[in-house]
Amino acid sequence: MAMVLEAALIEQLRRQEEDAFTLVYERHKTQIFNYLYRLSGDWELAGDLTHDTFLSAYESLPKLRPDSNIAPWLYRIATNRFRDLLRRRRVINWLPWTDGPASEARLAVTGGEETLSERESVKAALASMKPEYSTCLVLRLAEGFSSEETGAILGISAEAVRMRLSRARVMFKAAYEIAESGEHDDGL
Amino acid sequence: MTMVCDVVALSRYLDGELPPEQYRAVAEHVVACAPCRAELTALREINRLMVDWGSRNVPLPIDAANRTRAEIGRRARFPRLLALSRASSAAVGTAAAALLLMVTMNLAPLYQSISASPPPRVQTRTPELQQITERYQLKHNLESMLIHSPPPVWPVQRRHTSLPD
Structure with a gap:
């Protein structure tokens, strides 16, 4: 039944019907926003990227395949x-990624001292990694996708995801240790 | 170091993505190998951190959501107009790029000719020429002094008018 409804929804989406797309937006906007926050570590940026993601999705509706799954399709666009x-930041050498006071306040509300420090280190570690590794780590472990699903989102095989995840863990471990030691140094 | 002492195998072991035989081999190895046990503990900690990182969902700010809804509505209502405006802006961009290219191509030979031309030659004066020049300069200076010198100032006689008493 769910499959039939999904197929019908995709048919409507392929015709760029506004109601169908609004339904998709309302269903997935929080999920995509939080995914982009977990990657970028910046609420405001995640909001802008979510906006771009859904507008890109709307523009590419006619090209949507009938057998597509909506959530992985949105995750793929968000990742891109x-x-x-x-890539743009690297080209124009923009400002380093920092969090605004709004995000600091929000984290302070949601977590205790220990968790706050831990999350700041996670955020710093992910921000220092190459996107092909940070996306793999976040999709597989934080978003809970399988290797096959992660591969479909990233456009690589499940076997490549397993290899990449293994390397991503090593990179994350090193980056997290650096981030943690930096925080402790600041505290002294 | 054996074949099983390998972080890739440990990573797959942790994710349950090893065939049963390899899974058992890694499990036995980890019991006997302290560095691999420590590595496995570190990998488990990474999993815990990432699961925690993914555990909280915050709603998208209302103003951001409204902005996207409005834009989707606009695109749904005026698809042709938007497509036209995008096409026209692309056409303007292409025309500007072509113009820039044409100007650059036209200026290129001129620039090359300027940069390729030899530097101006510096004339050195011979002693005879130097003497003539100096003489001419002296004469010219004297003449200009005579011509441009201000006229002599003569004593001015003031005419006294007697005022009536």
């Missing part, structure tokens, strides 16, 4: 928008 952003 995030990569594009990093």
